[in-house]
Amino acid sequence: MNHLRSLIPSTPDQILLYECWEKSNRLSVMYIKTKISVGIRGSIEQHKNVRKLLKVIDEQLVTSDKAFASTLIMKFTSLKLTDIKGVREHIMEMRDIVAQLKKLEVEMSESFLVHFILNTLRLRRKVNDGARRKCHAGYSNPKEASE
Known part of the structure; x- marks a missing residue:
């Protein structure tokens, strides 16, 4: 009291x-x-x-902040390289997301970032190579067809 x-x-x-x-x-x-x-x-x-x-x-x-960090992580992992934007823009966008995550105290090592970006570029190349093979498989060489 x-x-x-x-x-x-x-x-x-x-x-x-x-x-x-x-x-x-x-x-x-x-x-x-x-x-x-x-x-x-x-x-x-x-x-x-x-x-x-x-x-x-x-x-x-x-x-x-936690919800925003989750959204950024999902955006980062689902980001795809398209023909509309080039490799440079793709990499810059990924680095921008990593910088935003760093401000939210979600750290990502530089080596992980490099490997992740390289893997997304490889995936894009594999998809393009596969599509190119399918496209070329439908066409035959005119010289081979006449022989």
Whole structure:
């Protein structure tokens, strides 16, 4: 019970300090809420204490970061080299995803990245070679046909 008494402002200085803190806290909460996008606002609990509000926002961001990291990993592993974009663009896009993952504290070694990219390029070459063989198999050499 003595602990609770120490929380109640009793002297004029304590009352003034509490009022200043209360005003600062209220303004901080209002400012933070204006900076949160409308789409996210509903998922964050309402708090009147700025410290609790920041803690909830931080927890929400950790969850969002994990979901974003999973999305980036799925994008990285399913990225395919196409004829529309060349090898250079393909490699740059993969490196960009790795850089984004690094910011989210998902580390990927340089050697793994090199091997993974080389494997995606080999897969593309095998697919192209197979398609080329099928295409050429349908055509015969005119010299061979006349003999």
